């Protein structure tokens with residue numbers, strides 16, 4: 001299938017490299033047909049570097065091209081809604097970076113439009129599509145550590161100087177960029193919480209930079225304690241505590257190693273995660289297979305899950321007092 005990438009930034013380059021590596025490994029499911037940038041010169045540089053056939057000097061120009069089957073949206077969160085809407089209105093299937101949109105109202109509007117146009121749209125949250133997700137679930141379900149009660153996870157990188165993190169008008173903050181990963185990690189193990197509590201420290205522009213979220217599972221007596229920090233190097237660990245031991249995951253953002261400890265804190269087993277090309281190939285392959293099969297969402301990240309995550313993040317933002325300029329339009 002012919003892919004077009006929207007926005008010639010950091011993650012766009014990783015996705016273009018993923019396509020190249022897939023092809024080098026003999027997986028020809030996807031070809032990088034085009035790259036769209038607000039600057040034609042930038043698009044042409046990107047196309048030359050990543051062997052894209054076409055370069056477009058506007059997002060609209062790529063959407064109008066019949067040679068593109070589906071688009072990967074790699075622009076700041078603030079621009080996901082408008083860009084995905086443009087793609088759907090031009091008949092393109094959509095793989096849209098996380099956070100899916102700036103708020104739940106926008107996500108719902110995109111799902112409604114995709115249904116009306118009979119097109120696939122899905123959230124590119126890579127951890128949901130990775131094989132390590134099933135590995136961790138199987139370990140939890142096998143009761144290797146007994147009954148699970150508590151999940152603790154963190155993610156952070158020193159990126160708070162970047163405009164897309166720093167500014168409310170780009171839907172900045174730690175939550176939508178980083179916090180979404182520990183939240184998804186907790187929900188992959190414990191499911192949806194009954195309630196959430198969140199606190200944060202903000203930057204001068206009023207967005208959250210250092211966050212803590214607690215998810216409560218009143219029905220099952222479970223809890224998740226999660227942290228996101230846009231100013232620090234965090235260890236990215238995920239811990240799952242059970243009645244008979246605990247599991248430690250190295251790097252919840254791209255799991256590398258899973259360790260299982262017993263009641264005496266003795267390491268019982270180490271499970272290595274399957275090697276990746278970049279880790280982004282899984283979402284790409286599932287998207288293409290789903291489109292070919294005529295599905296309108298991906299099994300690994302159904303629309304209901306994306307919408308729930310956006311609603312949870314709206315609630316967390318409201319508790320933290322973080323407001324984006326467009327929020328009032330989507331109430």
Ligand SMILES: NC(=O)c1ccc[n+]([C@@H]2O[C@H](COP(=O)([O-])OP(=O)(O)OC[C@H]3O[C@@H](n4cnc5c(N)ncnc54)[C@H](OP(=O)(O)O)[C@@H]3O)[C@@H](O)[C@H]2O)c1
Nearest residue numbers: 007008009010011012037038074075076077079097098099
């Ligand atoms: N899945 C992951 O692991 C992962 C990792 C990093 C980021 N992301 C997500 O990917 C998206 C992009 O992140 P990134 O790190 O690639 O960002 P980035 O390097 O800053 O690039 C974003 C691109 O968006 C375009 N853009 C459109 N409107 C813009 C505006 N008003 N201000 C700035 N840029 C604008 C620009 O492309 P043109 O100038 O070419 O038009 C820019 O190069 C975000 O949603 C982020 O959460 C995901």
